Amino acid sequence: MEQEDFYFPDTDLDLSFTSTVTDRTFASSSARSSLTLSFNDRLSTSSAVTTSSASSSTVNHRRHDPHWSAIKSAKLLSSDGNIHLRHLKLIRHLGTGNLGRVFLCNLRDSSARFALKVIDRNCLTTEKKLSQVETEAEILSLLDHPFLPTLYARIDESHYTCLLIDYAPNGDLHSLLRKQPGNCLPNQAVRFFAAEVLVALEYLHAMGIVYRDLKPENVLLREDGHVMLSDFDLCFKSDVVPTFKSRRYRRTSSSPSLRRRRSGCFSVATEEKYEREEMVAEFAAEPVTAFSRSCVGTHEYLAPELVSGNGHGSGVDWWAFGIFLYELLYGTTPFKGESKEQTLRNIVSTTKTASFHVDGDDSEEAKDLIEKLLVKDPRKRLGCARGAQDIKRHPFFDGIKWPLIRHYKPPEEVRGLVIKKSTTRAHAGHVTAVSPRRRKSFLWRALSYLLRGKSSSGGSKNQSNSNYYHYVGKSYVSRKRV
Numbered sequence: 001m002e003q004e005d006f007y008f009p010d011t012d013l014d015l016s017f018t019s020t021v022t023d024r025t026f027a028s029s030s031a032r033s034s035l036t037l038s039f040n041d042r043l044s045t046s047s048a049v050t051t052s053s054a055s056s057s058t059v060n061h062r063r064h065d066p067h068w069s070a071i072k073s074a075k076l077l078s079s080d081g082n083i084h085l086r087h088l089k090l091i092r093h094l095g096t097g098n099l100g101r102v103f104l105c106n107l108r109d110s111s112a113r114f115a116l117k118v119i120d121r122n123c124l125t126t127e128k129k130l131s132q133v134e135t136e137a138e139i140l141s142l143l144d145h146p147f148l149p150t151l152y153a154r155i156d157e158s159h160y161t162c163l164l165i166d167y168a169p170n171g172d173l174h175s176l177l178r179k180q181p182g183n184c185l186p187n188q189a190v191r192f193f194a195a196e197v198l199v200a201l202e203y204l205h206a207m208g209i210v211y212r213d214l215k216p217e218n219v220l221l222r223e224d225g226h227v228m229l230s231d232f233d234l235c236f237k238s239d240v241v242p243t244f245k246s247r248r249y250r251r252t253s254s255s256p257s258l259r260r261r262r263s264g265c266f267s268v269a270t271e272e273k274y275e276r277e278e279m280v281a282e283f284a285a286e287p288v289t290a291f292s293r294s295c296v297g298t299h300e301y302l303a304p305e306l307v308s309g310n311g312h313g314s315g316v317d318w319w320a321f322g323i324f325l326y327e328l329l330y331g332t333t334p335f336k337g338e339s340k341e342q343t344l345r346n347i348v349s350t351t352k353t354a355s356f357h358v359d360g361d362d363s364e365e366a367k368d369l370i371e372k373l374l375v376k377d378p379r380k381r382l383g384c385a386r387g388a389q390d391i392k393r394h395p396f397f398d399g400i401k402w403p404l405i406r407h408y409k410p411p412e413e414v415r416g417l418v419i420k421k422s423t424t425r426a427h428a429g430h431v432t433a434v435s436p437r438r439r440k441s442f443l444w445r446a447l448s449y450l451l452r453g454k455s456s457s458g459g460s461k462n463q464s465n466s467n468y469y470h471y472v473g474k475s476y477v478s479r480k481r482v
């Protein structure tokens with residue numbers, strides 16, 4: 001069937017959003033919804049997020065990104081220098097969330113694809129929902145990380161607020177899990193996805209942002225198979241004081257000489273362990289003073305301190321990370337009861353702990369990590385004192401070179417994960433490699449330098465000599481001075 005295009009007419013906005021073309025809606029019917037129950041909205045150290053315009057300027061390292069180029073061109077052509085809804089072409093409906101609908105779209109005369117989150121403010125019945133829209137827009141405008149979406153533009157027109165962000169065509173992890181035998185992923189794939197989510201959470205915490213809605217449904221997958229956390233309406237923002245300290249660290253690990261099972265760049269130790277002590281310089285930026293009383297999140301992922309309503313901080317994300325790991329490995333969550341109330345009772349019960357019904361070589365380290373994350377007292381929970389650093393050092397993640405994580409190969413063997421090869425390279429370039437344009441200009445300069453040299457040697461004798469003496473004379477003078 002031929003795909004019908006939708007253009008935003010200049011005047012009648014309502015018609016633009018009555019798209020009947022619905023493709024796969026990523027949120028499956030079994031997806032768990034987030035709840036927002038407020039015990040007390042006063043946030044002690046957290047600052048209320050205020051409205052701001054969308055990230056308007058291109059950050060330097062992304063200036064060659066095709067999305068930013070498309071935005072720049074559209075702004076140049078726009079009479080007032082801003083992106084408007086009339087500049088966008090809707091391609092299809094991607095899904096509907098708590099606040100609005102999400103569409104796949106592109107800018108007219110450009111092939112760069114975006115996701116457009118459209119929020120009809122007239123349909124938001126409570127102040128809380130309106131403030132969630134502002135929270136999401138504000139958090140998005142702060143982000144600049146490969147595992148988090150970029151906000152290209154915020155468009156406020158009529159009663160609509162629209163957020164133009166990165167499109168993740170590979171669906172979400174929840175849908176991917178449902179395609180696997182036993183609804184769970186092999187250990188290597190879990191290590192890959194969990195490591196990327198951990199790095200994204202680390203970044204959010206370093207910005208003072210507590211995420212509060214980690215679950216596979218909110219982990220979207222980019223075209224190149226890498227993750228992109230989504231949904232920031234439940235976040236809260238707090239102060240964070242980064243620290244950089246040296247610390248003596250006792251490390252249990254496998255002997256480097258032992259054989260390791262490999263899968264791409266990720267490897268799992270299978271044999272003996274030994275202990276060694278290291279001095280490590282550690283950067284930690286955990287918002288340890290973050291405090292909120294709002295009970296928000298998804299039942300099965302709520303931390304006990306969140307359920308009890310006595311106040312919580314960034315530790316709720318590390319608890320949720322433990323549940324997330326458990327779900328990826330075992331296909332279910334550890335405290336799930338027959339009803340939502342029972343689930344909450346299981347979470348706060350001091351006697352109920354996560355049970356592990358699957359055994360195997362690989363699961364021992366995962367089990368240990370999950371147990372350390374699912375500690376009911378947040379003061380004793382892994383990650384709550386120094387943040388992601390402590391979690392990264394757990395043996396479950398042994399062998400991962402964290403600074404290179406963006407360049408690891410996604411687990412292609414996972415059923416239903418379609419990875420576009422060309423974009424993997426293109427995206428990797430976005431992080432560290434020299435961009436094609438810079439490379440071109442470098443080559444051009446090198447070439448013109450060579451050509452100048454060539455014309456000097458091949459040109460008239462006089463010119464050649466003058467260049468030669470000039471060079472020798474200069475270097476002679478400078479040598480003497482040194």
Ligand SMILES: Nc1ncnc2c1ncn2[C@@H]1O[C@H](COP(=O)(O)OP(=O)(O)OP(=O)(O)O)[C@@H](O)[C@H]1O
Pocket residue numbers: 025026027033034094095096097098099100101102115117149165166167168169171172217218220230231233
């Ligand atoms: N950037 C994106 N790329 C691709 N699909 C997306 C993108 N953002 C959202 N979606 C899809 O659109 C649907 C609606 O997303 P949205 O973020 O509005 O709500 P949600 O994830 O259901 O969360 P909530 O209702 O809790 O806010 C989701 O099913 C999601 O998979």
